[in-house]
Amino acid sequence: MYHNKTLAELSAMLQAGEVSSVELTQYFLDRIKAKDSEINSFISVTEEQALAQAKAADERIAAGNAGALTGVPFAQKDIFCTEGVRSSCGSKMLDNFISPYDATVVSKFNTAGAVMLGKTNMDEFAMGSSNETSFYGAVKNPWDLKKVPGGSSGGSAAAVAARLAPAATGTDTGGSIRQPASLCNLTGLKPTYGRVSRYGMIAFASSLDQAGPMARTAQDCALLMNVMAGFDEKDSTSIEKEVPDYTAELNQPIKGLKIGLPKEFFGDGLDPEVAKPIQEAIALYKEMGAEIVDISLPNSALSVPVYYVVAPAECSSNLSRMDGVRFGHRCEEPKDLEDLYKRSRGEGFGEEVKRRILIGTYALSAGYYDAYYIKAQKLRRLISDDFKKAFEQVDVILGPTSPNVAFNMGEKSQDPVSMYLSDIYTIAVNLAGLPGMSVPAGFAHDMPVGLQLIGNYFEESRLLNVAHAYQQQTDWHDLCPPGFE
Numbered sequence: 341m342y343h344n345k346t347l348a349e350l351s352a353m354l355q356a357g358e359v360s361s362v363e364l365t366q367y368f369l370d371r372i373k374a375k376d377s378e379i380n381s382f383i384s385v386t387e388e389q390a391l392a393q394a395k396a397a398d399e400r401i402a403a404g405n406a407g408a409l410t411g412v413p414f415a416q417k418d419i420f421c422t423e424g425v426r427s428s429c430g431s432k433m434l435d436n437f438i439s440p441y442d443a444t445v446v447s448k449f450n451t452a453g454a455v456m457l458g459k460t461n462m463d464e465f466a467m468g469s470s471n472e473t474s475f476y477g478a479v480k481n482p483w484d485l486k487k488v489p490g491g492s493s494g495g496s497a498a499a500v501a502a503r504l505a506p507a508a509t510g511t512d513t514g515g516s517i518r519q520p521a522s523l524c525n526l527t528g529l530k531p532t533y534g535r536v537s538r539y540g541m542i543a544f545a546s547s548l549d550q551a552g553p554m555a556r557t558a559q560d561c562a563l564l565m566n567v568m569a570g571f572d573e574k575d576s577t578s579i580e581k582e583v584p585d586y587t588a589e590l591n592q593p594i595k596g597l598k599i600g601l602p603k604e605f606f607g608d609g610l611d612p613e614v615a616k617p618i619q620e621a622i623a624l625y626k627e628m629g630a631e632i633v634d635i636s637l638p639n640s641a642l643s644v645p646v647y648y649v650v651a652p653a654e655c656s657s658n659l660s661r662m663d664g665v666r667f668g669h670r671c672e673e674p675k676d677l678e679d680l681y682k683r684s685r686g687e688g689f690g691e692e693v694k695r696r697i698l699i700g701t702y703a704l705s706a707g708y709y710d711a712y713y714i715k716a717q718k719l720r721r722l723i724s725d726d727f728k729k730a731f732e733q734v735d736v737i738l739g740p741t742s743p744n745v746a747f748n749m750g751e752k753s754q755d756p757v758s759m760y761l762s763d764i765y766t767i768a769v770n771l772a773g774l775p776g777m778s779v780p781a782g783f784a785h786d787m788p789v790g791l792q793l794i795g796n797y798f799e800e801s802r803l804l805n806v807a808h809a810y811q812q813q814t815d816w817h818d819l820c821p822p823g824f825e
C-alpha cells in the first residue's frame with residue numbers, strides 16, 4: 341500500500357496520475373489516526389489544512405506545473421514556525437503559541453506544493469537524545485515500544501519509521517537528525533551550517549542549529565534537500581551559494597573514493613555489537629572500490645564537554661525571549677514584573693531546559709566567561725581543524741552514528757551525562773559546521789544501527805551519493821518495524 345512506498349515512488353505515482361494527492365493525504369491521515377496513539381509521534385495533525393493543500397496540489401498537477409514534491413505528504417518538526425498552526429517546540433511555554441508567520445523551510449515546502457500532515461513531537465526546545473523531555477509526552481520507538489526513538493527529532497523519526505508519513509523534517513544541533521535516524525532505521529542528513537535557512541526555526545543554539553531531511557532513502561533525502569536548501573536573506577548566517585540538483589550525482593561510482601575511519605570513533609564506549617554492522621559496511625565499500633584510510637580526529641573527546649558549554653550558553657540567551665510578556669505561557673495573576681518573569685518561566689520550562697539555562701548563564705557570567713565560554717570556543721577551533729586536516733587526506737569520513745542502539749525509556753533520564761554521551765560521534769560535526777548523514781546499516785540487539793558519513797563543507801551531494809550507492813547494495817533501509825508493515 342501507499343505507506344510502504346518511498347517519497348520518490350509516491351512522487352512518480354502522483355505525476356503519472358495513479359493516485360491523487362487528496363487520496364494519498366487522506367490515506368496517511370487515516371493511518372495517523374489509527375496508529376499514532378501507539379507511538380505519540382505527532383503534536384498536531386493539521387487535517388483540514390492538509391486536505392486543502394492536497395486539493396491545490398492536484399489542481400497544479402492537472403495543470404502541468406507540478407514539481408517533484410507537489411502533492412507529496414510529509415511531516416514537519418514542531419520547531420518550525422507555521423502560520424496559523426500551533427508551533428510549540430515541544431514545550432509548555434509555547435503550547436498556546438500560534439505562529440503569525442512561516443519559517444523559510446515551511447514556505448519552501450508550501451511553494452513546492454508539498455502537503456504538511458502535521459507537526460511532530462520533539463524534545464523540549466530540541467534539548468535531548470531520547471524524546472523524553474517533550475511536554476506532550478515521550479515518543480516511542482516503533483521497533484520496540486519500550487525503547488526511545490532518539491532525539492530531539494524523535495517524533496519525525498518515529499512517524500517515518502512507522503510509515504505514518506513518507507518523510508519528515510528534522511533539526512540537528514548536536515545530532516538530532518542523525519541519532520534518531522540511526523535508532524529508528526532511517527536515512528537522515530544534517531547539511532552544512534548555513535545551507536538551509538534557520539529563519540523561523542525556533543532557536544536552540546544558533547551557531548550549531550541546522551535543519552535537514554529524514555526519510556527512508558538517500559534518494560528521498562536528495563529530493564527534500566532540493567526544496568529545503570538555499571540562500572535566505574532573512575537568515576544572516578545563510579550562505580549565498582548555488583544549490584545543486586541533489587539527485588543529479590546520486591549514481592556516481594564509488595571506485596577510488598577515499599573513506600577515512602577515525603580511530604577515535606571505534607574505541608572504548610562503542611558497543612561491539614554496533615561495531616559489527618559498521619565493519620560489514622566498510623567491507624562492502626571496499627568491495628565497491630573505495631580506499632579505506634585510517635585517520636585520527638585527536639580532539640574528538642573534547643566535543644561533548646565543549647558542546648555542553650557552547651550550546652547551553654547560546655540557549656540561555658535565545659530562550660530569554662520567552663518571558664511571559666510577548667508570547668507563550670504567562671502565569672496567573674502576577675504580583676509584579678519580576679514575579680511574572682519568574683513564575684512564567686518557572687512554570688513554562690521543563691527540567692532539562694532549566695538545567696541548560698542555568699549552565700549557560702553560569703558559563704557566560706562575568707567571572708567565568710573566560711574560563712568556560714572562551715576556552716570552549718578555542719577548543720571548538722581545534723576540533724574543526726582536525727576535520728580540515730582529515731579532509732586533506734580523504735573524501736568522506738565514516739563511523740557509527742551512535743555508540744549504542746536505542747535504550748529503554750527512563751534508562752538515562754536521571755543521568756544527564758550518560759544521555760549527553762549518546763551524541764559523542766555526532767556533536768563534533770556541528771561544532772565544525774560540516775554536513776553529516778546517518779544511513780541504516782543493520783541491527784544489533786534486534787534494534788537498528790546507523791552508519792555515519794561526514795563530508796567536507798557543502799559536500800551534501802557526495803554524501804547522498806555515497807549513501808545511495810550503499811543502499812543499492814543493501815536493503816536495511818527497506819525494513820519496516822513489525823506491527824507497522
Ligand code: GLN
Pocket residue numbers: 466467468469491492511512513514515516517544651763
Ligand atoms: N542531544 C543533543 C542535546 O541534547 C543534541 C540535540 C540536538 O541536536 N538538537 O543537546
